[in-house]
Structure formats: structure tokens, C-alpha cells
Amino acid sequence: MLTLHHSPLLPTCRKIRLMLREKNIPHALQNEDFWLRDVNFFALNPAGEVPVLVTSQQQIIVSAYAIAEFLDEMYPDVQFFGNSALERAEVRRLTDWFDAKFDREVTQLVLFEKIYKRLMGYGDPSADAIRAGKKNILYHLEYLSYLLQTRNWLAGDYLTLADITAASHLSCLDYLGDVAWEQFPNVKEWYSLIKCRPAFRDLLDDRIQGFRPPAHYMDVDF
Amino acid sequence: MLTLHHSPLLPTCRKIRLMLREKNIPHALQNEDFWLRDVNFFALNPAGEVPVLVTSQQQIIVSAYAIAEFLDEMYPDVQFFGNSALERAEVRRLTDWFDAKFDREVTQLVLFEKIYKRLMGYGDPSADAIRAGKKNILYHLEYLSYLLQTRNWLAGDYLTLADITAASHLSCLDYLGDVAWEQFPNVKEWYSLIKCRPAFRDLLDDRIQGFRPPAHYMDVDF
Numbered sequence: 048m049l050t051l052h053h054s055p056l057l058p059t060c061r062k063i064r065l066m067l068r069e070k071n072i073p074h075a076l077q078n079e080d081f082w083l084r085d086v087n088f089f090a091l092n093p094a095g096e097v098p099v100l101v102t103s104q105q106q107i108i109v110s111a112y113a114i115a116e117f118l119d120e121m122y123p124d125v126q127f128f129g130n131s132a133l134e135r136a137e138v139r140r141l142t143d144w145f146d147a148k149f150d151r152e153v154t155q156l157v158l159f160e161k162i163y164k165r166l167m168g169y170g171d172p173s174a175d176a177i178r179a180g181k182k183n184i185l186y187h188l189e190y191l192s193y194l195l196q197t198r199n200w201l202a203g204d205y206l207t208l209a210d211i212t213a214a215s216h217l218s219c220l221d222y223l224g225d226v227a228w229e230q231f232p233n234v235k236e237w238y239s240l241i242k243c244r245p246a247f248r249d250l251l252d253d254r255i256q257g258f259r260p261p262a263h264y265m266d267v268d269f
Numbered sequence: 270m271l272t273l274h275h276s277p278l279l280p281t282c283r284k285i286r287l288m289l290r291e292k293n294i295p296h297a298l299q300n301e302d303f304w305l306r307d308v309n310f311f312a313l314n315p316a317g318e319v320p321v322l323v324t325s326q327q328q329i330i331v332s333a334y335a336i337a338e339f340l341d342e343m344y345p346d347v348q349f350f351g352n353s354a355l356e357r358a359e360v361r362r363l364t365d366w367f368d369a370k371f372d373r374e375v376t377q378l379v380l381f382e383k384i385y386k387r388l389m390g391y392g393d394p395s396a397d398a399i400r401a402g403k404k405n406i407l408y409h410l411e412y413l414s415y416l417l418q419t420r421n422w423l424a425g426d427y428l429t430l431a432d433i434t435a436a437s438h439l440s441c442l443d444y445l446g447d448v449a450w451e452q453f454p455n456v457k458e459w460y461s462l463i464k465c466r467p468a469f470r471d472l473l474d475d476r477i478q479g480f481r482p483p484a485h486y487m488d489v490d491f
Contacts, residue, residue: 093412094370106355110369112334113361120354132342133328139335147332147369148316190315 049074052091052099054081055253056162056222058154059111059146060098061215062208066118068246069211070125082167111146115208127208138202141209145216149187156180158219162258181225188231195233206241214241218250224261228269235269243267271296274313274321276303277475278384278444280376281333281368282320283437284430288340290468291433292347304389333368337430349430360424363431367438371409378402380441384480403447410453417455428463436463440472446483450491457491465489 051067051074053060067074079088079097092099092109100108100117108114119127128135157180160172191213194201202209217238220226228235241247251265263269273289273296275282289296301310301319314321314331322330322339330336341349350357379402382394413435416423424431439460442448450457463469473487485491 094366096370106358108358109362110365112365113358116361117354117358120357132339135342136328136330136335136339139338140331143332143334144316148318 048103050077050101051075052077052079052088052097052101054079054097055250056158056219056255057097058150058158058212058215058219061218061250062211063098063100063111063114063118064250065211065215065246066115066127066208068249069127069244070118070122072118072122080166082163115142119208127206127211129202129207134203134207138207138209141201142212145209145212149213149216152183153180153187154216154219156183157223157225161223162255165257166255184220184225185227185230188227188234191234191237192231195237200237210237210241214238214247218242218247221264222255222258222260224264239267239269242269270325272299272323273297274299274301274310274323275319276301277472278380278441278477279319280372280380280434280437280441283440283472284433285320285322285333285336285340286472287433287437287468288337288349288430290471291349291466292340292344294340294344302388304385337364341430349428349433351424351429356425356429360429360431363423364434367431367434371435371438374405375402375409376438376441378405379445379447383445384477387479388477406442406447407449407452410449410456413456413459414453417459422459432459432463436460436469440464440469443486444477444480444482446486461489461491464491 049067049072051060051063053064053076055061055078064076079085079099081088081095081097084095088099089095091101091107094109096110098111098114100114102108108117115127127138129138156176160176160180164170164172191201198204200206200210201213217226228238242251254260271289271294273282273285275286275298277283277300286298301307301321303310303317303319306317310321311317313323313329316331318332320333320336322336324330330339337349349360351360378398382398382402386392386394413423420426422428422432423435439448450460464473476482
């Protein structure tokens with residue numbers, strides 16, 4: 048069986064969990080407090096980061112990028128990257144948008160400052176950073192809203208890794224009550240379609256000690 | 270013919286140029302001062318970032334991640350990702366190491382502060398950031414040196430996108446004289462093998478106005 052080493056409120060880990068569940072791949076989850084720099088975990092990944100996937104043959108797959116591509120190649124029944132080179136390019140463009148640009152402009156500024164900084168013992172959150180992140184998220188929601196005016200899903204006609212990646216980031220920020228859903232009704236509608244998938248319900252059950260999500264967080268009709 | 274919109278001293282652009290040259294794909298280069306937020310360029314990529322690849326059918330491929338995968342799928346004669354799912358996972362792990370971790374810990378702190386910050390008109394470089402980046406690069410060089418003790422190339426027995434990506438980042442820092450080659454002889458040896466490839470010579474001819482690279486920058490026997 049596969050084992051995924053993860054941290055429950057990291058978007059890059061959430062998206063791999065969603066892929067595993069959507070593809071019906073049996074797996075175990077191993078929570079890693081990766082900032083403690085445990086030697087056994089460093090032996091798996093010298094970068095000291097999650098997610099890390101370990102196969103039943105003890106093959107080690109490191110980074111959300113490598114794991115997502117590996118899972119789609121090895122378990123092709125449910126495809127997450129589209130049906131042509133161009134569709135795959137669009138899925139990867141949006142995946143990169145969220146895992147690089149959105150991560151830098153929003154997730155790191157809000158989620159890292161509010162939660163991981165404290166867990167890691169890196170001191171108090173920076174109010175300036177959080178303010179900047181909360182301003183930046185509006186531009187990203189606006190772009191999602193623009194895409195969803197002409198598309199059922201972010202990259203086209205069906206659910207792909209682009210949706211999974213975007214929803215993973217947004218779900219972590221939603222845990223903190225930092226997504227202005229009411230201003231973007233079509234984004235809210237798209238998110239509620241993902242939220243009601245059984246694979247997604249698992250994620251929403253996770254809790255971080257000391258941080259309680261808002262009431263609407265679990266609610267499909269939020 | 271393909272057109273690559275790029276910026277000459279960005280590692281993510283350099284690696285796509287290297288792929289195009291190594292695969293012998295005819296292409297034109299279009300220099301983009303992406304920070305000027307030109308509307309025509311934003312129409313190609315609403316993220317406002319390079320690299321962007323435009324095909325002869327005006328298909329637009331955005332982000333180094335999507336472009337690299339697209340080129341390997343569409344022009345498979347010279348492969349850059351390895352021959353099995355596991356090899357591909359190792360190539361992608363190291364590609365991600367450089368484009369995410371090394372970029373955050375070194376490239377952004379040194380290259381952005383010393384060059385792009387001035388080009389973009391964002392003020393003076395931060396000496397603290399540069400100092401941190403120059404300290405961080407040593408750990409990365411140490412890791413490269415460790416890998417090269419048992420491997421001919423970073424991901425195994427032959428040149429892959431992992432080497433191309435690492436060399437792209439290092440070549441940009443080398444332009445600034447910020448790579449301590451002498452401390453890591455096997456990394457220097459590996460880099461000199463890449464440096465003497467015809468595809469790489471093109472990159473080294475680029476100059477940024479106001480910044481002159483050190484004497485050894487062009488030299489294959491440096």
C-alpha cells in the first residue's frame with residue numbers, strides 16, 4: 048500500500064490526497080511535523096518538505112509535482128491532466144498558477160503567517176503580510192470568476208488537477224475564514240461542486256489544534 | 270515556427286531555451302520586459318510572467334512547467350525526463366528542487382535583488398537578502414556534490430531536465446560571480462560538461478546592460 052507523508056493544512060498535500068481518493072488508490076496517511084527536521088523524514092526527502100509518497104516497494108516519490116504526474120501515469124483510469132497535449136498544457140498552467148503564484152501571493156502570506164509560523168515557533172504573525180495576502184486573494188478570485196464565465200471547470204469541460212489544486216489552496220484559506228465567497232458567486236458555486244465530492248469531505252474533517260474553522264467551512268450549502 | 274517570450278537572465282527561461290536547442294526545434298526568441306505589464310503580453314499570459322511559448326498555430330503554452338512537459342511530449346526524439354515512471358519522478362523531484370526551493374532560497378535573494386529589482390525600479394538591493402542567498406547556495410552546492418559522488422548526471426546516468434534546470438539557475442548566479450566553484454570540484458566538473466554544449470554557449474553570449482559577468486563566465490575551462 049502507498050503511504051503519503053503530509054501535513055493536513057498544506058495545499059500541496061491536500062491535492063495529492065484528493066487525487067488518491069478520486070482515483071480510488073488505497074493508501075495510508077502519515078502526518079509529518081516536517082519543521083522538526085526528524086532524521087528519518089530527512090532520509091526520505093533531503094529537502095525536508097511534504098508531500099512525500101512511499102510505494103509498497105519502498106520507492107520514494109518527492110514533491111507534489113512529481114507525485115501528481117506519477118499517479119496519473121501509474122493509475123490512469125481516472126485522468127487528471129486532460130486528453131491532449133494542449134489540454135495538459137492548460138491544466139499545468141493553472142496548476143502552476145496556484146502552486147507558485149497564488150502560493151507566493153496569498154497562501155504564504157496568510158496561511159503561513161497565521162498557522163505554520165506559530166506551529167514552527169517562528170514568532171508572531173506579521174499583520175502586514177496577512178493584509179497583503181487578503182488583498183491579493185481578491186485578484187485571484189476575480190480571475191477564477193473570469194475563467195468560470197466560459198468554462199464549467201477551470202481548465203475546460205471536466206474536473207482536472209487545475210480544479211483540485213485551486214480548491215486545495217482555497218480550502219486551506221477557507222479554514223481561516225479568508226475567502227470572500229459572497230463577492231464571487233460563480234466561484235462559490237464551482238467550489239461547492241468540489242466540496243460535496245466524497246474525496247473532499249475527508250479533508251474537511253481535519254482539525255489543527257488551537258484553530259477552529261468557521262461554521263460554513265464544512266457546509267456544502269455555504 | 271515557435272516563438273519563446275523570455276527574459277535573458279531568468280533560469281526558468283534559460284532552461285526552455287536549452288531544451289529547444291538540444292531538441293533542435295527551430296524557434297524565435299522575443300525578449301519581454303515583463304515587469305512593464307504590456308497589454309499585448311498580458312493577453313498571452315494573464316499572470317504576466319515569462320516564459321511563454323507560442324506555436325505556429327498560435328497556441329499559447331504558459332509556465333516553464335507546462336512548456337517543458339509539452340516540448341517533451343511533442344518533440345520526443347531527445348528525451349529530457351527519463352525512461353520510466355520512477356526515473357521521471359526523480360527528474361521532476363530535482364527540477365522542483367531548483368525551480369521552487371533553490372529559487373526561493375538563493376535565486377530570488379541574489380539574482381532578483383542584484384539585477385531584476387533595479388531593472389524593475391523596485392529600489393536598492395537588500396544586503397541582508399543577498400547575504401542570506403549567498404550562504405544558502407553553499408548548502409545546495411553541497412547537495413549537488415553529494416549527488417554527483419554516485420551519479421554521472423544529477424538524476425542518474427544521462428543528461429535530463431534536472432541538469433538543465435540546475436545549470437540554468439547556476440549560470441544566472443555565475444553571471445554575478447556568486448558560485449563558489451572552487452569549493453566543489455565535482456560540481457564544477459559537471460557544470461563544465463554542460464557549459465561546453467553548443468546549446469549552452471548561446472545563453473552565455475547574453476548580456477544585461479550595466480552588468481558585466483566575471484572573466485571565467487564564458488570560459489569552459491574555468
